[in-house]
Amino acid sequence: xxxxxxxxxxxxxxxxxxxxxxxxxxxxxxxxxxxxxxxxxxxxxxxxxxxxxxxxxxxxxxxxxxxxxxxxxxxxxxxxxxxxxxxxxxxxxxxxxxxxxxxxxxxxxxxxxxxxxxxxxxxxxxxxxxxxxxxxxxxxxxxxxxxxxxxxxxxxxxxxxxxxxxxxxxxxxxxxxxxxxxxxxxxxxxxxxxxxxxxxxxxxxxx
Numbered sequence: 001x002x003x004x005x006x007x008x009x010x011x012x013x014x015x016x017x018x019x020x021x022x023x024x025x026x027x028x029x030x031x032x033x034x035x036x037x038x039x040x041x042x043x044x045x046x047x048x049x050x051x052x053x054x055x056x057x058x059x060x061x062x063x064x065x066x067x068x069x070x071x072x073x074x075x076x077x078x079x080x081x082x083x084x085x086x087x088x089x090x091x092x093x094x095x096x097x098x099x100x101x102x103x104x105x106x107x108x109x110x111x112x113x114x115x116x117x118x119x120x121x122x123x124x125x126x127x128x129x130x131x132x133x134x135x136x137x138x139x140x141x142x143x144x145x146x147x148x149x150x151x152x153x154x155x156x157x158x159x160x161x162x163x164x165x166x167x168x169x170x171x172x173x174x175x176x177x178x179x180x181x182x183x184x185x186x187x188x189x190x191x192x193x194x195x196x197x198x199x200x201x202x203x204x205x206x207x
Contacts, residue, residue, distance in 0.1 A: 015186050019152060022140040022180060026065030037200045038068030041175060042075050045198045048205075050171040054133035056082040058096065058159075058170075061105065061117040066138060067175045067199075073099055084128055085119045092155050096128040097121050113153075129159055132170045137194060139174040141185050146193035146206035148174050149185045160192045171195045 046052045057076055062069040076083050083099040088110055097119030098104075106120040129135065137156055141149040150156055163170065172194040178201050196205045 015149060015152065018149060018186065019140055022149075023065075025179070026140075029065040034062075034065060034068050037177070038071045040200045041067050041069075041198060042072035044200065044203050045072050045173070045175065046075060048171075048173065048196055048198065048203045050196075051076075051134050051173065052079075054081055054171075056084065056132045057134045057136065058084045058086075058129045058132035059099070059136040060086055060138055062138075062175075063114060063116060067177055069136070069175065070102070072175075074101070077101065084124070084132060086155070087118045087123060088113070088116060088155065089126075092153055093126055093158050094129070094155050095126055096124045098124070126162065127166075129162065130166050130168045134171045134173055135159065135163070137172060137174045139176060139180075139194075141180045141182050142174050142176060142194060142197045143182050143185045144206075145184075146195065146197075147185055147187045147191055148194050157190065164192075173198060175199075 051057065054076075059069060059073055059076070061073070073083055073085075077099060084096045085099045085105075087095040087097055088108075089095055098121055099119060100121065104120055105117040107115055108118045109115050137148060137150070139148045139150050160172075172192070173196045174194045175198050178199045181197060181199060193206065196203060
């Protein structure tokens with residue numbers, strides 16, 4: 001595993017600093033860099049039994065320098081898996097819609113935020129995520145405890161709280177680059193651990 005990029009001595013920067021550094025590395029990636037990892041990432045993800053056998057997966061469409069999800073979304077759909085994709089609401093909560101292939105996505109501009117590709121079909125409601133056997137979470141890093149560093153918007157904190165309140169326990173999986181698996185990331189009391197991480201070099205479950 002890697003140390004957080006700013007501190008070779010092992011002390012941990014706060015979340016804001018670490019996010020800034022990790023995002024800077026991602027912004028330096030080219031389209032070809034991202035595309036080269038997308039296919040292998042999909043193959044590695046399907047090495048996870050929970051994902052390969054899932055009936056419903058709540059996923060997301062990658063943007064910018066995020067590890068590419070497009071190949072994985074299409075591979076899941078080709079297997080007959082029902083794939084749900086998020087729709088960002090004004091309060092940063094997430095609604096959901098079904099993925100029916102690349103043509104079912106629409107580019108949506110959110111004021112003050114990045115443009116996202118979202119499902120253009122019917123909205124299924126925020127509770128649709130409760131039907132998922134696996135939830136794929138975007139993130140910037142994960143550590144040896146399975147603690148995930150998100151982008152800080154809070155949308156997926158709401159998703160995880162909704163799952164917990166309903167007593168539903170899908171597998172939680174984060175997709176990252178190899179260098180984003182760190183020894184430790186700064187955490188707060190409300191931060192939940194994920195069950196597994198997938199990088200281009202392989203899939204790993206946490207105990």
